[in-house]
Amino acid sequence: MATQEYVWTMTEIITRWREITGLKETTDISAINVAKRINDYLVQYFPEQAGVDDLRTIYAATTSMTDDGTVALAQTDRRIVAPVMFGTVELEYFRDSERFFRMFPEDEQYVSPPTLTIGSGDSKKVKNIEFHYDINGTTYTKASAETALSGDTIPQNKYGAFALTIETDGTITVSEADNNSAGYLTAALAVDALRSARSDSAFMGYVTVIETAAAGFIPGTTDLATGGTVTATYTDGMWEKRRPPEACLIYQEKLWFRPKPDDIYRITAPRNVRGTALDSDDSNALPDLKWGPAIALGDAILYLRVISKDRTVSEELTDAFRFRIDSISSKARNNVMGGQVQRSF
Numbered sequence: 001m002a003t004q005e006y007v008w009t010m011t012e013i014i015t016r017w018r019e020i021t022g023l024k025e026t027t028d029i030s031a032i033n034v035a036k037r038i039n040d041y042l043v044q045y046f047p048e049q050a051g052v053d054d055l056r057t058i059y060a061a062t063t064s065m066t067d068d069g070t071v072a073l074a075q076t077d078r079r080i081v082a083p084v085m086f087g088t089v090e091l092e093y094f095r096d097s098e099r100f101f102r103m104f105p106e107d108e109q110y111v112s113p114p115t116l117t118i119g120s121g122d123s124k125k126v127k128n129i130e131f132h133y134d135i136n137g138t139t140y141t142k143a144s145a146e147t148a149l150s151g152d153t154i155p156q157n158k159y160g161a162f163a164l165t166i167e168t169d170g171t172i173t174v175s176e177a178d179n180n181s182a183g184y185l186t187a188a189l190a191v192d193a194l195r196s197a198r199s200d201s202a203f204m205g206y207v208t209v210i211e212t213a214a215a216g217f218i219p220g221t222t223d224l225a226t227g228g229t230v231t232a233t234y235t236d237g238m239w240e241k242r243r244p245p246e247a248c249l250i251y252q253e254k255l256w257f258r259p260k261p262d263d264i265y266r267i268t269a270p271r272n273v274r275g276t277a278l279d280s281d282d283s284n285a286l287p288d289l290k291w292g293p294a295i296a297l298g299d300a301i302l303y304l305r306v307i308s309k310d311r312t313v314s315e316e317l318t319d320a321f322r323f324r325i326d327s328i329s330s331k332a333r334n335n336v337m338g339g340q341v342q343r344s345f
Contacts, residue, residue: 008292009282013038016296020317021303032280039277041299046291047272048079049298050328054287059271061255062264065188065242066208066233069260071267073253079272080255084248086265091257092247100249104258108237109202111139116164116205116234119146123225126164126207126234128172133202135168142170149219151176154209156216158183161190163239164204165197173201176219183216188263191239205236294324 006012014034018024047055059080061071073080084091094100111132119125125146132141147164151174154160160180165173177184177193184190187208197203211217213229224232242262249256257267278284286292301317 006289006292008286008289009284010035010038010278010280011282013278013292013296016293017300020296020300035278035280037299037303038295041302042275042295043277044274046275046295046298048081050291050294050325051081051272052288052328055273055275056270057273059269061267063245063257063261063267064264065191065239065262066235067261068236069258070254070256073250073255076273077255077271078250078253080250080269081272082269084267084269086245086267089244091245091267094247094249097249097251100247100251100256100258104247107241109134109197110204110236113236114142114164114204116207116236118224118232118234121146122148123223124148124220126162126224128164128204131204133166133204135200135202138168140166140168140170142166142172145172147172147174149207150174151219152181153215153219154180154211154217155183156214157210157212158185158216159187159190159208159210160184160217161187161194161209162207162219163194163197164206165201166204167201172204174219187233192262194239196240197238203238205234206239207235208233288328290324290328294321294328297321297324 014031017034017038023029059077063069063071082090082093084093094103111134114128114131114133117127119127121127125148127146128142128144130142130144132139134140149162151160151162160183161177163175165175167173175195177190178195179193180190184193187210190208191206194206209217209222209224209230209232211222211230215222217230222230224230237260239262241259243259244263245257245259245261245265245267247258248267249258255267276284278286286295297317297320301321
């Protein structure tokens with residue numbers, strides 16, 4: 001006689017779901033609608049609640065001293081969970097954007113960013129859009145302008161850096177890193193050699209360059225256009241305020257780091273991936289037999305509490321759900337997953 005056991009196809013999970021909710025007839029809720037709910041729960045919520053390795057990968061990103069302190073996230077990357085690691089150091093992972101920005105307010109000498117970029121009228125120059133800046137408590141406005149870089153020739157295949165500052169009358173001054181004439185092995189070393197802005201001026205930002213042509217980079221003469229032999233970066237703000245990151249936040253489809261990074265760093269974190277939806281014809285099953293009862297329980301509780309407005313779901317159901325999740329997880333978790341904001345059952 002064949003062994004009788006659950007393999008947890010869609011049909012079996014629907015049957016268990018109906019037993020839990022008491023909605024045993026298709027006139028109560030159709031099989032199609034139950035299947036949609038179960039797949040939505042399996043794909044969207046179960047990976048975070050279970051925290052199983054089968055539904056996790058490693059997210060990795062690289063920061064630099066020339067970025068704006070953010071990394072764009074694909075939709076699949078927005079399921080990052082703690083711990084977020086910067087090398088061997090764990091970053092504080094904020095989930096409250098208001099608290100994050102109160103803790104790390106924008107601290108620059110501009111009021112609105114100059115948005116430095118390659119010149120549109122002259123690609124040998126650096127362009128700023130109209131922006132506002134503060135000097136000793138007074139706010140000034142600068143119209144869009146293009147500024148030529150100046151200084152020593154930077155040797156072939158070496159990095160150099162230039163700082164742009166602005167005075168009260170709108171005069172933009174370019175200053176180069178102390179040893180541009182010899183060049184630097186990394187962009188970070190070049191940026192670190194820039195000088196501070198004077199107290200009677202405001203720091204707009206900085207530009208790094210590296211030229212592969214034999215003549216090297218000649219400020220004001222070498223074209224900054226991409227596609228040639230020059231690689232240039234344009235960064236708003238003061239490099240002196242950059243440090244190794246201490247905290248991060250997912251906000252507006254980006255991963256934010258603060259302080260803004262002062263060098264190239266590798267950031268890694270666990271990432272929950274979506275579960276694979278089950279077919280209605282039972283042609284596939286769950287990869288782990290323990291998942292079936294947990295998925296049926298999890299969505300049944302959601303249905304009873306949210307859809308049916310039943311706020312009296314028994315503690316037995318909640319306890320059963322937690323037991324199932326804990327038995328699936330690699331270790332017992334407090335409130336399903338320690339430190340992770342979860343739906344409350």
